[in-house]
Amino acid sequence: xxxxxxxxxxxxxxxxxxxxxxxxxxxxxxxxxxxxxxxxxxxxxxxxxxxxxxxxxxxxxxxxxxxxxxxxxxxxxxxxxxxxxxxxxxxxxxxxxxxxxxxxxxxxxxxxxxxxxxxxxxxxxxxxxxxxxxxxxxxxxxxxxxxxxxxxxxxxxxxxxxxxxxxxxxxxxxxxxxxxxxxxxxxxxxxxxxxxxxxxxxxxxxxxxxxxxxxxxxxxxxxxxxxxxxxxxxxxxxxxxxxxxxxxxxxxxxxxxxxxxxxxxxxxxxxxxxxxxxxxxxxxxxxxxxxxxxxxxxxxxxxxxxxxxxxxxxxxxxxxxxxxxxxxxxxxxxxxxxxxxxxxxxxxxxxxxxxxxxxxxxxxxxxxxxxxxxxxxxxxxxxxxxxxxxxxxxxxxxxxxxxxxxxxxxxxxxxxxxxxxxxxxxxxxxxxxxxxxxxxxxxxxxxxxxxx
Amino acid sequence: xxxxxxxxxxxxxxxxxxxxxxxxxxxxxxxxxxxxxxxxxxxxxxxxxxxxxxxxxxxxxxxxxxxxxxxxxxxxxxxxxxxxxxxxxxxxxxxxxxxxxxxxxxxxxxxxxxxxxxxxxxxxxxxxxxxxxxxxxxxxxxxxxxxx
Numbered sequence: 001x002x003x004x005x006x007x008x009x010x011x012x013x014x015x016x017x018x019x020x021x022x023x024x025x026x027x028x029x030x031x032x033x034x035x036x037x038x039x040x041x042x043x044x045x046x047x048x049x050x051x052x053x054x055x056x057x058x059x060x061x062x063x064x065x066x067x068x069x070x071x072x073x074x075x076x077x078x079x080x081x082x083x084x085x086x087x088x089x090x091x092x093x094x095x096x097x098x099x100x101x102x103x104x105x106x107x108x109x110x111x112x113x114x115x116x117x118x119x120x121x122x123x124x125x126x127x128x129x130x131x132x133x134x135x136x137x138x139x140x141x142x143x144x145x146x147x148x149x150x151x152x153x154x155x156x157x158x159x160x161x162x163x164x165x166x167x168x169x170x171x172x173x174x175x176x177x178x179x180x181x182x183x184x185x186x187x188x189x190x191x192x193x194x195x196x197x198x199x200x201x202x203x204x205x206x207x208x209x210x211x212x213x214x215x216x217x218x219x220x221x222x223x224x225x226x227x228x229x230x231x232x233x234x235x236x237x238x239x240x241x242x243x244x245x246x247x248x249x250x251x252x253x254x255x256x257x258x259x260x261x262x263x264x265x266x267x268x269x270x271x272x273x274x275x276x277x278x279x280x281x282x283x284x285x286x287x288x289x290x291x292x293x294x295x296x297x298x299x300x301x302x303x304x305x306x307x308x309x310x311x312x313x314x315x316x317x318x319x320x321x322x323x324x325x326x327x328x329x330x331x332x333x334x335x336x337x338x339x340x341x342x343x344x345x346x347x348x349x350x351x352x353x354x355x356x357x358x359x360x361x362x363x364x365x366x367x368x369x370x371x372x373x374x375x376x377x378x379x380x381x382x383x384x385x386x387x388x389x390x391x392x393x394x395x396x397x398x399x400x401x402x403x404x405x406x407x408x409x410x411x412x413x414x415x416x417x418x419x420x421x422x423x424x425x426x427x428x429x430x431x432x433x434x435x436x437x438x439x440x441x442x443x444x445x446x447x448x449x450x451x452x
Numbered sequence: 453x454x455x456x457x458x459x460x461x462x463x464x465x466x467x468x469x470x471x472x473x474x475x476x477x478x479x480x481x482x483x484x485x486x487x488x489x490x491x492x493x494x495x496x497x498x499x500x501x502x503x504x505x506x507x508x509x510x511x512x513x514x515x516x517x518x519x520x521x522x523x524x525x526x527x528x529x530x531x532x533x534x535x536x537x538x539x540x541x542x543x544x545x546x547x548x549x550x551x552x553x554x555x556x557x558x559x560x561x562x563x564x565x566x567x568x569x570x571x572x573x574x575x576x577x578x579x580x581x582x583x584x585x586x587x588x589x590x591x592x593x594x595x596x597x598x599x600x
Binding site for chain 2: 036051053054055061065066067069070071074075096
């Protein structure tokens with residue numbers, strides 16, 4: 001068991017500040033590795049020390065494994081926290097930390113391999129008896145007809161060697177299967193020189209629900225689920241916990257499956273197992289496991305009272321989890337809005353620039369994770385998220401009401417943000433009813449245009 | 453603005469000697485005065501947030517280096533800065549050396565990869581600013597050169 005004294009943070013923005021918050025609470029020093037563009041950021045000022053890794057582009061700074069290791073060693077750190085994105089699920093960094101005697105605050109290199117690519121992750125799911133999207137490879141029409149009976153309609157035909165939508169066909173019923181299959185196989189042959197195709201169930205109404213996992217390597221616990229169905233182009237916009245209007249049997253099935261998956265791969269750290277919930281069939285399928293802290297972890301913290309970063313650090317130090325499943329109580333409801341520097345009136349164009357005013361007062365039930373302050377510069381090189389507003393309430397309605405208040409009260413000026421989009425979502429009857437699917441936001445956007 | 457007299461400098465030296473500071477930089481109009489306690493490591497440029505705790509004062513007179521500033525040669529990448537090609541060898545450059553733009557002034561090691569650093573400008577080396585064998589940040593001043 002090793003006690004961490006100084007953490008090298010290989011990240012930026014709000015998550016760097018979030019990690020510093022917990023490190024300060026634990027009496028751990030921090031060194032933040034920044035790019036030249038972030039040298040004056042809030043994280044750089046709050047960390048015990050900041051070092052410039054390289055110039056602004058991520059590939060020359062935040063994504064350089066060797067530079068991160070060199071900087072961590074050169075500044076006397078004993079651990080590396082990778083945050084999310086960037087190098088957070090990079091096996092090379094985890095391995096380099098192990099080789100250099102640094103504690104990687106995350107899972108082992110083997111864990112990262114197990115969840116790293118979709119096929120390996122899927123085969124682990126099958127082995128752990130965690131449901132995956134039904135489907136399989138077919139070579140003849142007879143194969144296809146037999147499999148289609150199992151999978152059901154609608155289904156997707158994908159080229160085995162494919163990608164980019166080439167050779168992909170949606171089939172709505174058995175009678176159009178032969179013609180579509182012929183076409184898909186011909187296209188696959190022409191495009192990839194390989195006529196083999198893959199049949200997969202097409203989920204028309206799906207929700208994105210994920211389970212927070214905590215594991216010390218011996219004990220695997222879950223901290224409830226989060227619903228992240230409000231997405232635009234696969235980017236999460238609003239998240240909440242617990243998932244609203246999810247039947248109890250389905251919820252329990254998800255939680256158990258996530259624990260089973262993490263146990264099966266011998267996972268050790270903080271992680272999240274993502275599922276697609278098939279609303280029409282009341283089933284769920286494994287999507288992937290994220291071997292890191294998630295952007296939306298605060299909604300789980302809000303309903304559990306846990307400090308997930310502190311637990312992640314404790315696990316990395318080799319400590320056993322200080323609780324059992326029965327000690328994790330869920331209370332109330334939490335919602336998170338990702339505030340991005342983007343202009344929804346101009347097709348979500350990023351709007352970097354200098355913040356003139358930033359004011360997030362301590363409203364009841366409000367938590368703000370941000371690196372914004374008056375004068376902060378939002379550089380054009382990285383993602384556009386500038387703050388996360390998280391509200392908690394005894395009920396979902398109250399959490400939503402508090403978020404609407406927060407959106408009215410908080411001030412972030414000098415840049416354009418997507419706050420109007422959040423107001424529209426949180427005032428929309430369909431969202432307020434609870435349980436929207438992943439196509440919801442795409443359908444809401446055109447209506448916003450009409451109202452504007 | 454009156455020029456500094458020798459007496460003024462002596463007075464400043466006494467002040468520095470009786471303080472915890474290792475280094476003093478004074479700018480008055482065109483005049484720049486830099487004082488550094490002997491043996492003191494030069495302080496990294498502003499990018500590194502916190503300076504290390506000041507070392508205990510030593511009873512030696514600080515050298516007076518009056519300079520016109522010169523050009524700071526920044527580290528092109530983060531890593532360990534080496535003054536010489538291998539331990540015990542002569543340094544690539546020392547104060548007073550005349551360098552060309554392509555003269556190698558040191559090595560920055562990143563994960564056992566040696567990256568040679570060139571002066572970038574022609575001139576005379578004034579000072580080796582970054583200590584040997586220590587971490588330098590991207591953009592940190594390595595040496596200062598009086599352009600030719």
